[in-house]
Amino acid sequence: MNEELKNTLLRALHAGADQLKKYFDGTFEIKSKERLNDLVTEVDKKSETAIIDVIQDEYPDHFILSEEVGEISTDSNYKWIIDPIDGTVNFAHGIPICCVSIGVELDGKLLMGAVFNPFMNELFFAEKGKGAFLNNKPLKISDNKSVKTACLVTGFPYRWVEVGKDPIKVFERFIRMGLPVRRLGSAAIDLCWVAAGRFDGFWEYNLNPWDIAAGYLIIEEAGGKVTNFNGDPYSVYDKQTLATNGKIHEEMLKVINE
Numbered sequence: 001m002n003e004e005l006k007n008t009l010l011r012a013l014h015a016g017a018d019q020l021k022k023y024f025d026g027t028f029e030i031k032s033k034e035r036l037n038d039l040v041t042e043v044d045k046k047s048e049t050a051i052i053d054v055i056q057d058e059y060p061d062h063f064i065l066s067e068e069v070g071e072i073s074t075d076s077n078y079k080w081i082i083d084p085i086d087g088t089v090n091f092a093h094g095i096p097i098c099c100v101s102i103g104v105e106l107d108g109k110l111l112m113g114a115v116f117n118p119f120m121n122e123l124f125f126a127e128k129g130k131g132a133f134l135n136n137k138p139l140k141i142s143d144n145k146s147v148k149t150a151c152l153v154t155g156f157p158y159r160w161v162e163v164g165k166d167p168i169k170v171f172e173r174f175i176r177m178g179l180p181v182r183r184l185g186s187a188a189i190d191l192c193w194v195a196a197g198r199f200d201g202f203w204e205y206n207l208n209p210w211d212i213a214a215g216y217l218i219i220e221e222a223g224g225k226v227t228n229f230n231g232d233p234y235s236v237y238d239k240q241t242l243a244t245n246g247k248i249h250e251e252m253l254k255v256i257n258e
Contacts, residue, residue, distance in 0.1 A: 006125075008054065013100050013102055015050040015054050016085075017099075018050065019047040019050055020047060020085060020091065021119075024091070024094070041091065043091065044067070044068055048068050048084035051066075051084060052066065052069070052072075052082070055080055061075075062080060063076045063078060064080045064082065065082070065209060066081075066083075067210045079105040080102060080105075081102070081209050081236070083102075083211060084100060085100065086098060086115075086188040086189070087185050087189065090186060096119030096120065097119075097186055098117065098186055099115050099186060101115045101213070101215065102114055102213075102214055103217060112126065112127050112217070113213060113214030113216070115189070115215060115218065117189060122192075124192040124196075124214075124215075124218050125218075126214075126221035128221070130221070132218045132221035139197075140197060140223060141197055141219070141246065142247075144200045144247060145248065146251070147179070150200040150201055151199055151200055152182070152201050154202065155185070156171075157204075157205050170255070170256050173255050173256075187202075187241075188215045189215075191212065191215025191218060191219055192219075194219055194224060195215070195218045195221075196222070197245070200244060200248055201243065201245065201249075201252050202242070202244070203252065203256060207241050209237055212236050224243060224245050224246055225246035226242065227249070227253075228241070228242070231253050
């Protein structure tokens with residue numbers, strides 16, 4: 001079953017990515033959602049349709065949670081969590097730091113996750129208990145043991161009022177330590193790059209399950225650690241995300257919660 005599931009996951013991932021490649025640097029409709037600059041394009045919807053078509057062709061009874069259509073609810077123990085374009089603002093501006101992200105839950109636990117940036121030809125994949133991979137090569141988090149020498153990445157929420165705290169103050173604390181902090185514009189890629197050892201840590205407020213489901217499993221399977229800002233065990237339905245190589249996790253929690 002798992003091999004069939006993996007094959008369907010990868011086919012769905014490529015089907016979505018084909019839409020990104022087809023329309024990248026082209027002309028397509030762009031709209032704002034509830035907030036200015038929280039964008040959706042017609043390509044998000046085309047990618048989502050292509051992904052869901054592949055999944056439902058093989059597993060018509062599976063539950064689907066996707067960014068644009070919301071829930072396609074069933075009684076299945078399997079749930080597909082889909083972001084048809086993570087990094088839509090980048091995509092809309094012709095910036096090739098964007099991807100398709102798909103996670104698969106079984107009984108509420110992440111079983112598989114895959115993230116594909118077709119513009120860099122980087123396909124990240126993880127299966128619970130079987131490790132994480134970039135283009136079929138094993139991934140491993142960084143060995144950095146100190147925040148003082150860390151390279152970090154973050155993002156900022158569109159809905160600041162719902163956060164309850166000022167993310168800029170946390171960002172300021174890290175940069176006042178003299179740390180390099182990047183903002184790529186795609187949480188899924190941020191997480192995968194922590195898993196690949198390119199970054200030592202990532203934090204962000206107010207992410208959605210589709211932003212993080214696949215990347216969360218990829219980090220854990222690469223040997224990293226993901227919690228909320230209290231340090232509690234993580235759920236993709238949390239609204240606070242800290243993902244690190246595990247070695248600087250407690251230090252980052254202290255800075256975030258000062």
